[in-house]
Amino acid sequence: xxxxxxxxxxxxxxxxxxxxxxxxxxxxxxxxxxxxxxxxxxxxxxxxxxxxxxxxxxxxxxxxxxxxxxxxxxxxxxxxxxxxxxxxxxxxxxxxxxxxxxxxxxxxxxxxxxx
Amino acid sequence: xxxxxxxxxxxxxxxxxxxxxxxxxxxxxxxxxxxxxxxxxxxxxxxxxxxxxxxxxxxxxxxxxxxxxxxxxxxxxxxxxxxxxxxxxxxxxxxxxxxxxxxxxxxxxxxx
Numbered sequence: 001x002x003x004x005x006x007x008x009x010x011x012x013x014x015x016x017x018x019x020x021x022x023x024x025x026x027x028x029x030x031x032x033x034x035x036x037x038x039x040x041x042x043x044x045x046x047x048x049x050x051x052x053x054x055x056x057x058x059x060x061x062x063x064x065x066x067x068x069x070x071x072x073x074x075x076x077x078x079x080x081x082x083x084x085x086x087x088x089x090x091x092x093x094x095x096x097x098x099x100x101x102x103x104x105x106x107x108x109x110x111x112x113x114x115x
Numbered sequence: 116x117x118x119x120x121x122x123x124x125x126x127x128x129x130x131x132x133x134x135x136x137x138x139x140x141x142x143x144x145x146x147x148x149x150x151x152x153x154x155x156x157x158x159x160x161x162x163x164x165x166x167x168x169x170x171x172x173x174x175x176x177x178x179x180x181x182x183x184x185x186x187x188x189x190x191x192x193x194x195x196x197x198x199x200x201x202x203x204x205x206x207x208x209x210x211x212x213x214x215x216x217x218x219x220x221x222x223x224x225x226x227x
Contacts (some may be wrong), residue, residue, distance in 0.1 A: 043215075
């Protein structure tokens with residue numbers, strides 16, 4: 001009974017490169033959320049997706065960031081032309097529906113370092 | 116967006132004592148949920164406890180309980196019989212309208 005799986009756990013990119021972060025939700029979960037945590041800060045909502053649909057992307061930066069959750073395969077958070085300010089922990093969470101008491105779980109996070 | 120306030124950036128508690136971590140929030144939603152998560156130094160987010168806004172009873176989960184006061188819009192986490200492994204960051208997260216909103220967190224240190 002695997003939990004939310006994120007990979008890579010740690011990613012180093014040079015400025016200007018692309019970063020791709022993957023998230024496989026828990027089995028049976030069809031809703032995925034992405035959050036960003038900057039050092040010494042809480043989690044900031046980025047985007048909420050269902051299969052093949054972006055439901056809410058109000059927390060996504062307008063440029064360079066995109067997310068998808070295809071019919072098959074993991075959800076992908078893509079950051080193009082990374083800058084040092086993108087260095088953060090990116091957390092994915094999944095649930096069975098919009099939100100429900102004990103059915104939202106987080107992955108272990110992906111730590112992006114931009115050098 | 117909702118505003119969440121965790122006024123205690125850092126807390127210390129003696130091992131085996133109880134501690135209360137404060138959380139207040141501002142929402143216009145009538146139906147919402149309240150979550151608390153623990154983030155140890157290893158970084159993962161661990162779900163602790165959930166309270167629905169219409170639940171009449173305060174939620175309890177082992178050594179964790181919520182002191183939920185809907186009219187005051189507060190949902191304080193109470194940890195009883197603190198253990199050294201409780202040392203971590205704790206985040207309050209109200210959830211409504213498809214989103215979780217996280218507070219800035221409270222750092223808890225349990226002293227032996």
